[in-house]
Amino acid sequence: MSSLIPTKTTVLVVGGGPAGSYAASVLARRQIDVVVLDAAKFPRYHIGESLLASTNYFLEYIGAREKVLAHGFIRKPGGAFKFRKDFPAVYTNFVxxxxxxxxxxxxxxEYDELLFRHAGEQGAKIFDEHKVTQIRFSEQDSRRPIAAEWESVNGNRGTVEFDYLIDAAGRQGLLSTKYHKDREFTQSLKNSAVWAYWKGSKRYGEGTERLGAAFAEALHDHTGWCWYLPINDGSVSIGFVIHEEFMKGKRAGKTLEEFYMSQFELLTDIPMYRGEGVMIPNKEGRDSLVYMASDYSYAAEDVGRLNYRIVGDSAAFIDPFFSSGVHLASVGSLSAAISIISVIDGKVSEETAAEFHDAELKMAFHKMRGGLKTNVLNDIDEESFDRAFDIIRPVIQGTGDIGVDKSNTGNVDLSEEEVRSTMDFIFRLFSHAPPGAKVVDHEDDGLHGNVDDLDRDARARLKTFSQYVPNLMGHDGVMHILDAAQRKMNFSAGSTTKTELKAIVPVV
Structure with missing residues (x-):
């Protein structure tokens, strides 16, 4: 980590969480000068501990997957969902x-610090305990941010100028909340979350191949749902998400802990798993054993124009039912970084690149939010939800945004109208060898039978890319995925035909 904050950088990233660190890693591996400022001191507590299966592919792209595998996080083979007390839980099997x-x-x-430090190891200049307090805009164009004022935990102050800005400041936001003031909230998803951590409780799936899976159960009074999630520190996270219209009545006359405990009476399975477990001290060092936060779903209208991009929770947040937070952070951050690289490379105009990021991020958000609006789960009258559950399975696994079908064969049909749909260029990295590349023999690639193989085709093609593409700080495939994205941008701007696009980004 650098000790002095530069006064000028090519890209400034505000926020060192998964969104900011991911974008910084992509940029730094492209040898672009990038500075990351975060107000907190790492490691710092954060909720949102359940990740999607798509995370593997994003981590592979920035060379961080092996670090995550080696750290000892709990491997999540799937997720179980109990929607009605008289129906059995349904299970989506990731593996x-x-x-x-x-x-x-x-x-x-631990996870966020790992990604933050990884960005530094890729060449980004990373600084925690440095808060951005003000953004300066150009006198020639009041829409264009050009510098940021910062203040450190020890009172030092300074200014860093930049060519491009990525706002990954989290739920408190920066551009959308302080300057644009354009967040729109989803009324049907205005919830509150209340949770605690337990020791001595059972894990869902003990003694089976489902060990490590997350479990979610709907409350019997239909006011919300509960998550049950094992964490690698030996604790189990148990939390309730309840719509705000029911919160006041439910909490009346109760302390926060009494309210929290009372909700277990509205569950069938989770109290059995919790068993004789006990709540552990607050991980933030606060007095209460129970945490509470608003859990409103929102999206910013302006997520990127000119020389700035908004990503992660700064851009949008969805109810945690689908564990989509880190997934959307990865989608938006990759889109932001690649669109900025494309402008720096002179491949597309500033306007086209910004439009590309806007389309990619908003499509991903609407895909995720769309799953929550699906009424099919409320209307079925059969004893098994499996058939209906297939409809939202791609959302829960995150595969809808990386182009992997539910059977993980990669045979996803894309219509002409979906050419610009969210992040389909990501899966091109994993599903098509670059032009002229030699196809790897899977039987001899050393990956066959690997106990932790992602997808043999994906891993093999990444290996091929390392031979085909000039290596930039150990990065496999950056030019191929970048080329595909840039051609999509030019297609949207009218300078690339559909025929030319298909030749480079095949529609499977």
Whole structure:
């Protein structure tokens, strides 16, 4: 980590969480000068400990997957959901078709620091305990941010000028909340979350191949749902998400802890798993054993124009039912970084690149939010939800944004209208060898039978890319994925035809 904050950088990233660190890693591996400022001191506590299966592919892209695997986070082979007390839980199996497609349950303090330090190791200049207090805008164009004022925990102050800005400041936001003031909230998803951590409780799936899976159960009074999630520090996270219209009545006359405990009476399975477990001290060092936070779903209208991009929770947040937070952070951060690289490379205009990021991020957000609006789960009258559950399975696994179908064969049909749909260029990295590249023999690639193989085709093609593409700080495939993205941008701007696009980004 550098000791002095530069006064000028090519890209300034505000926020060192998964969104900011991911974008910084992509940029730094492209040898672009990038500075990351975060107000907190790492490691720091954060909720949102359940990740999607798509995380593997994003981590692979920045060379961080092996670090995450080695850290000891809990491998999440799937997720179980109990929607009605008289119906059995349904299960989505992430690893059914390849055993490396597991997700993770993580201690976010450890996971976020790992990605933050990884960005530094890739060449980004990273600084925690440095808060951005003000953004300066150009006198020639009041929409264009050009510098940021910062203040350190010990009172030092300074200013850093930049060519491009990525706002990854988290739920408190920066551009959308302090300057644009354009966040729109989803009324149907205005919830509050209340949770605590337990020791001595059982894990869902003990003694089976489902060990490590997350479990979610709907409250019997239909006011919300409960999560049950094992964490790698030995604790189990148990939390309730309840719509705000029911919160006041439910909490009346109760302390926060009494209210929290009373909700277990509205569950069937989770109290059995909790068993004789006990709540542990607050991980933030506060007095209360129970945490509470508003859990409103929102999205910013302006997520990127000119020389700035908004990503992660700064851009949008969805109810945690689908564990989509880190997934959307990865989608938006990759889109932001690649769109900025494309402008720096002179491949596309500033306007086209910004429009590309806007389309990619908003499509991903609407895909995730769309799953929550699906009424099919409320209307079925059969004893098994499995058939209806297939409809939202791609959302829960995150595969809808990386182009992997539910069988993980990669055979995803894309219509002409979906050419600009969210992040389909990501899966091109994993599903098509670059032009002229030699196809790897899977039987001899050393990956066959690997106990933690992602997807043999994906891993093999990444290996091929390392031979085909000039290596930039150990990065496999950056030019191929970048080329595909840039051609999508030019297609949207009208300078690339559909025929030319298909030649480079095949529609499978």
């Amino acid at each position: 059914e078709h390849n055993n490396g497609n597991h997700a993770f349950n993580v201690n976010r303090a």
